[in-house]
Amino acid sequence: MTVVFYIAAAVAIISTLMVITRKNAVHALLYMIVSLFGAAIIFYSIGAPFVAALEIIVYAGAIMVLFVFVVMMLNLGKRAEAQERQWLTPKMWIGPAVLAVILGAEFVYILSTGHVTPSVSTAVEPKEVGLALYTTYLLGVELAGMLLLAGLVGAYHLGKKLR
Amino acid sequence: MAMIPMEHGLMLAGILFSLGMVGLLVRRNLIFMLLSIEIMLNAAGMAFVVAGSRWIQPDGQIMFMFILATAAAEVAVGLALVLQLYDKFKTLDVDAASKMRG
Numbered sequence: 001m002t003v004v005f006y007i008a009a010a011v012a013i014i015s016t017l018m019v020i021t022r023k024n025a026v027h028a029l030l031y032m033i034v035s036l037f038g039a040a041i042i043f044y045s046i047g048a049p050f051v052a053a054l055e056i057i058v059y060a061g062a063i064m065v066l067f068v069f070v071v072m073m074l075n076l077g078k079r080a081e082a083q084e085r086q087w088l089t090p091k092m093w094i095g096p097a098v099l100a101v102i103l104g105a106e107f108v109y110i111l112s113t114g115h116v117t118p119s120v121s122t123a124v125e126p127k128e129v130g131l132a133l134y135t136t137y138l139l140g141v142e143l144a145g146m147l148l149l150a151g152l153v154g155a156y157h158l159g160k161k162l163r
Numbered sequence: 164m165a166m167i168p169m170e171h172g173l174m175l176a177g178i179l180f181s182l183g184m185v186g187l188l189v190r191r192n193l194i195f196m197l198l199s200i201e202i203m204l205n206a207a208g209m210a211f212v213v214a215g216s217r218w219i220q221p222d223g224q225i226m227f228m229f230i231l232a233t234a235a236a237e238v239a240v241g242l243a244l245v246l247q248l249y250d251k252f253k254t255l256d257v258d259a260a261s262k263m264r265g
Binding site: 001002005006009012013016017019020025028029032035036039042043045046047048050051054055058059062063066067070071073074124128129131132133137140144147148150151152154155158159 | 202227233247
């Protein structure tokens with residue numbers, strides 16, 4: 001599991017470096033998603049499987065998709081088609097693809113080793129997290145809920161004035 | 164006893180955080196600045212998870228979840244602001260919005 005950690009760490013650092021140096025927002029988003037996958041494998045390898053799942057579902061699945069939607073919205077117009085063609089050149093997707101294949105190989109390796117929960121003695125199970133979340137940190141959960149509600153209302157209000 | 168030393172995990176979180184901060188300071192495109200903020204939030208959360216796994220306590224993961232909620236709310240409002248700004252200035256350059264009125 002140690003090797004898995006270091007390879008995933010290297011992938012995360014390289015892809016994050018690519019995120020902040022890309023010129024095109026969609027290229028940067030692709031690298032960002034790979035970076036988040038790397039972070040998920042890191043979380044898994046240090047014994048936090050629940051957070052690894054959340055990282056993929058919430059960060060890569062929801063937040064990054066929101067980014068992609070907005071980038072696509074901003075690029076509507078006559079340039080959009082030419083840009084689409086430019087985005088799909090092999091030179092552009094080969095980088096994220098290679099990094100993602102490395103992470104995929106690690107994922108297959110983890111599955112093939114057979115322990116579905118990482119390095120049994122050090123893992124913090126989802127059950128413990130859930131128990132602590134809804135007892136010790138109950139107030140924090142409610143505050144987070146209020147924050148999300150405020151974010152929802154704020155985003156709705158700001159988006160409505162657009163038309 | 165964790166197999167991976169905590170220092171390495173914290174070092175990784177530090178590197179990712181610095182990369183995010185460099186991106187935030189260098190880039191002038193609003194989308195990239197928001198992405199850099201996401202990188203920094205994620206790195207901060209990673210530091211919590213690493214510390215939590217060092218002492219095998221769930222608290223670090225719970226802090227990560229709170230950071231996740233903050234990031235989600237921040238990005239929703241931030242992207243709505245980006246859309247507003249693009250509507251107004253027809254560019255994503257933050258320097259276009261450097262003059263405030265009212």
